[in-house]
Amino acid sequence: MPDNQSELKKRRLLLQLINQLEDELRLQNLWDSQKPSDEALNSQVPFAIDSLTFAQWLQFIFINKMTYLLQFSLPLPDAISVLPMAEESFKMESIDGAKMLHIIERIDLLISET
Numbered sequence: 001m002p003d004n005q006s007e008l009k010k011r012r013l014l015l016q017l018i019n020q021l022e023d024e025l026r027l028q029n030l031w032d033s034q035k036p037s038d039e040a041l042n043s044q045v046p047f048a049i050d051s052l053t054f055a056q057w058l059q060f061i062f063i064n065k066m067t068y069l070l071q072f073s074l075p076l077p078d079a080i081s082v083l084p085m086a087e088e089s090f091k092m093e094s095i096d097g098a099k100m101l102h103i104i105e106r107i108d109l110l111i112s113e114t
Contacts (some may be wrong), residue, residue: 011018014110018066021058021103027032030055047085054089066107079112 019027025031033054035041040051049058063084069076086104090097 010110011073011114014076015070017103018063018070018109021091021100021107022063024100024103025055025059026105028093028097028100030093030095031057031059036060055093056101060096066105076111078095080108083108 022031036052040048043049043051044088045051047054048061052060068074083101083105086097087102090101
């Protein structure tokens with residue numbers, strides 16, 4: 001079990017990365033001002049691919065959930081793997097996704113480290 005200092009450091013870094021991800025989504029004009037319907041947000045399909053774009057999933061599900069977990073000091077997932085979906089999704093977008101992919105990779109690695 002990690003000590004409190006390392007857990008606190010991990011959470012601070014994760015918050016910085018989540019904020020960087022939001023900034024990059026905005027910079028790439030992928031940030032939506034309109035929230036999707038509750039039905040779309042409640043999709044049971046991984047990454048809500050049946051109802052949201054990947055950028056919408058990042059914004060309205062991933063960033064919101066991670067921020068909530070951090071804000072209320074709730075347990076983080078043991079491991080995540082968002083990068084493969086991000087790589088596939090951003091192939092179809094006409095953006096320079098390199099920085100966003102790097103941020104997502106760092107989030108995956110930070111959360112998944114033991």
